[in-house]
Amino acid sequence: MAPSDQPATPSRTRRRRDPDARKREVIEAAERVIAARGLEGMTHRAVAEEGGIPVASTTYHFATRDDLIQLAFERSVDDFAAYLDALDHEQPLTTLTDLVDQLTDAVVTACTTHRARSVLQYELFLAALRRPHLRPIANRDIALGRTRLEQMLPPNRAAAVSALMAGLILHGMVGTTPPDRDHVHAALADACHLGAASDASTGN
Incomplete structure (x- = not known):
């Protein structure tokens, strides 16, 4: 097969991940954290742990906690x-x-x-x-x-x-x-x- 016909590797799949879907995962995880721990317990790290996603993804889509809250x-x-x-x-x-x-x-x-x-x-x-x-x-x-x-x-x-x-x-x-x-x-x-x-x- 030509290179362009080869199945995408996991890393290529991750790079092509729908950014809107990732953003939705972050905000849904944030909502669960807020419901369980309140606003004071909602941090980027807590959201990342709740959603099983890298902290870098949460900060990429939402620079501050207030962005998530809004x-x-x-x-x-x-x-x-x-x-x-x-x-x-x-x-x-x-x-x-x-x-x-x-x-x-x-x-x-x-x-x-x-x-x-x-x-x-x-x-x-x-x-x-x-x-x-x-x-x-x-x-x-x-x-x-x-x-x-x-x-x-x-x-x-x-x-x-x-x-x-x-x-x-x-x-x-x-x-x-x-x-x-x-x-x-x-x-x-x-x-x-x-x-x-x-x-x-x-x-x-």
């Missing part, structure tokens, strides 16, 4: 947007009861079955407290949730319910016991004025 935050918000889009298609809102039920499920699952993902999201969201360049990403995150709530609620109430949900999830994750579904549902029903809306619709 992209992880952007991905987190993109995931949230995709989740809301899917929810709109699969469970469109038609009543306040639907809304309260969905929000209650979201709070409970965020603190239980989806806890690891929620920890990552909150670690990244709170990173904006000390990193002003992350605040536009945080603003987008907040706006996404409020926009969906505004399908059923006035803007001011949507903002209040969004803040309540964030607090309920945070309390549920840092507390010693998971949130009680009935208590969460009652709090969200009050915030959404579900009882008042029901009374009005029945003429009471």
Whole structure:
């Protein structure tokens, strides 16, 4: 065979590796490290060990820890947007009861079955407290949730319910016991004025 027809050697294969795939491996490893150890435990070496990749690859694609944090935050918000889009298609809102039920499920699952993902999201969201360049990403995150709530609620109430949900999830994750579904549902029903809306619709 001519030299160009020979199978690529392992070293040649590595050199031809898709740089986007490697970058994705780095950021996914960083997300796992943040979820497990927090931002303070996220170093280039820790990411390399988690992903089974050379440290040089992490520093090549992300010169600083803040570069990693920013992209992880952007991905987190993109995931949230995709989740809301899917929810709109699969469970469109038609009543306040639907809304309260969905929000209650979201709070409970965020603190239980989806806890690891929620920890990552909150670690990244709170990173904006000390990193002003992350605040536009945080603003987008907040706006996404409020926009969906505004399908059923006035803007001011949507903002209040969004803040309540964030607090309920945070309390549920840092507390010693998971949130009680009935208590969460009652709090969200009050915030959404579900009882008042029901009374009005029945003429009471």
